[in-house]
Amino acid sequence: MSRREQSMVPEPEFRSYYGRPILKEPTWKTPDVPIYLWIGGIAGGSALLAEGAALSDRPGLERVTRLTAATGAAIGTVALVHDLGRPERFLNMLRVFKPTSPLSVGSYILAPFSSFAGAAAASHVTGVAPRLGRLAGAGAALFGPPLATYTAALFSNTAIPVWHEAHRELPFVFGSSAAAAAGGTAMMLAPTAESGPAVRMAGIGAVAELGIGHVMEQRLGMLAEPYEKGLAGRLTKLSRGLTVAGLGLSALSRRRPWVRRVAGASYSAGSLALRFAVFEAGRESARDPKYVVVPQRARMRAREEEAQRQGSGTLSS
C-alpha cells in the first residue's frame, strides 16, 4: 500500500480481507467533479450578488456577477456531462424525478438555473427584454443557493464514510465555501468602488467555512483522518492557508484595488482547494477498509451496550 502513510500513532486494530477495500472508490472524474462543485458554488453565489447589485444600483458589480453566474453554469454543465460514462445520454437525467437521488434533484436545479442565469446575462449584455432579464435574474437567485448546497447531499448520500458521516455539516461547508468563492470572484473582477458586498459575502463565507470545517472534523472523530492526511490533508491545509490569506489581504484592501483583487483570487482558490480536499478524502476513505470496519464495529458495540443497559428482551423494533 504505497499510498498509505507511515504513522506514529498505532493503527486501530481491525480485520479485513487481505487489506483490500470494502467499498468501491467513486468513479467520478477529477478534476471534473471537484471543479463542478466549485464552479456551481461560484455561479450560485454570483446569482445572489447579481440580484443585490441590481436592486442596490451597482451596474459594474451586476455586470460581472451576471456574466460569472452564466459562465459558471455553462462550465459546470459541461463538466457534469463530460463526467458521464455515456455523455450522449445526458438527457436521461431528466427522464425521471427522484428525491432519493441528489443527482436527479440537482439536475432539476442546474437546468433552470443555467437557463435563468444565461437569459439574465444575455439580456443584461444586449439590453434586449430588460424586464424579462430581471425576472430571469430573480429566478437564478432563487435556484442559486440550492445549486451551491445540493452537492453536499450528492456526496453525503453515499456509503463513503467521510462524506456520509459529514452529512449535517457538509451543506454548510459547501454553502460558506460558495459564498467565499463567489464573493472572491466578484472582488477580483468587479470595480472596487462597487465590490463592498462581495467583500462582506466572501469574508463572512470564509470565516464560516473555516469554523464549520473545524466543527465537521471534530464530529467526525477518527473519520477526520482522511481530511488531514496525505493528498487530501495537503489540500485542506492549502485551502485554509488561501482562505486565511484572503481574509488578511481583504482587511488591508480598502484603498488598494490590487490587493482586493488578489484577496478575491485567494478566497476563490481556497474554495477550489477545499472541493478537491473533500473529494480526495472521500476516495481515501473508500480505499482503506479501516474507515469502514472500525466505525461500524464501534457502532455495533455501542448498540450492544445500549441493549445491555436496557436489559434483555425489552428492545423495541
Add this chain to the structure above:
Amino acid sequence: MSRLSEFLSPESLWGRLDDPSQNAGYEDHPARKGFFTDTSVCIGCKACEVACKEWNQVPDDGYLLTGMSYDNTQQLGASTWRHVAFIEQPLEVAPQLTDLGMPGSRPPGWEREVTLGEDLAADQGAASGDSGVRWLMSSDVCKHCTHAACLDVCPTGSLFRTEFGTVVVQEDICNGCGYCVPACPYGVIDQRKDDGRAFKCTLCYDRLKEGQTPACAQACPTESIQFGDLDELRERAAARVEQLHEQGVDVARLYGADPDDGVGGDGAFFLLLDEPEVYGLPPDPVVTTRDLGSMWRHVGAGALALAGLGAASFLGRRGR
C-alpha cells in the same frame, strides 16, 4: 414507476420492509427470490464465477496475479458478478511468523491467533489436516438489498426493482453517471471503464423470467449457492446454523439474513465462519437513505443561510 408518495414514505428508505416489489409498485408479483450462500460447504471451485461469465457474457477484467491465496479475481466489479474469496488462516500461529518485524507484509488481521478446536477443523471440508491452515472460501455476489442504495441514488431510473424483488440495471438507460458506485455499502456495482456504464449481478433476470435457476446456483456442485424463495431460504439457513452449532461449529453465523438490519435484509445472504470483514464484507452496513431526510433538511438550511448571507452583504454602507 412508483408514485412520489411511495418514494418519500419512510419505510421505502429504511427499516423493515417485507415486500419491496409491492413497495416498488408491483400489485401482483411472484415471491421474492434470492440466494443463500452457505460458505461452510464452499470448496472454492469457482464454477459459479465461470457459469456467470459464460451465461451473462461478461468480459474479462484483466489477468492479474495477486498473491492472495487462490484469489486472482480479487473483488466483485462491473465484470465480476460472482467472486470466490479465499482466506488462509493459520490454526496455530508460530511465534516466529508474527515476530518477523515486517510491517505491511501481512494483511491486517493475519497475525490474530485463530483459536479453533480440532473438532471444528475436522468438521470443515475446507480445513486441511496437516498444514495447520484453515481455509475459508466464500462466493460473494450482489446482495439485492431490500433498501438498495444503488437503485435509490440512480438519477435516470436505469436501476430498478424487478417483480422478483431483485435489483437490475437497464443498460439501455444507464448514462454512466457513476452515482451507484460509491452508494453501494458493499462495494459491489462498478463502472466498466471502456464502456462507461455500470454493471452488476442481475440475479439472472432472464433465467428467472423463464422459471430457471440462476447460472451460478445451477453450476454450484456442493449446493453452497442455494436459490429460491427468500422466505424459505431464510428458514433453511436458520436450520443450518442451528445444525452447525450443535456440531460444535460455534463460529457459524448468518450475514444479511435479518430483515431488521441496516439495509432491511439482503436478498442474497450468507452463512459465514468468521467475522464479515474477514471476507471483505462490511460488518454493519446501513443504507445511506436512512439519513435522506436529514440530508435534505441540512441542504435546505444551508441554502437559506447562503441566501441570508447574500442579502446581508448588501446591508453595509455604500461605496465600500
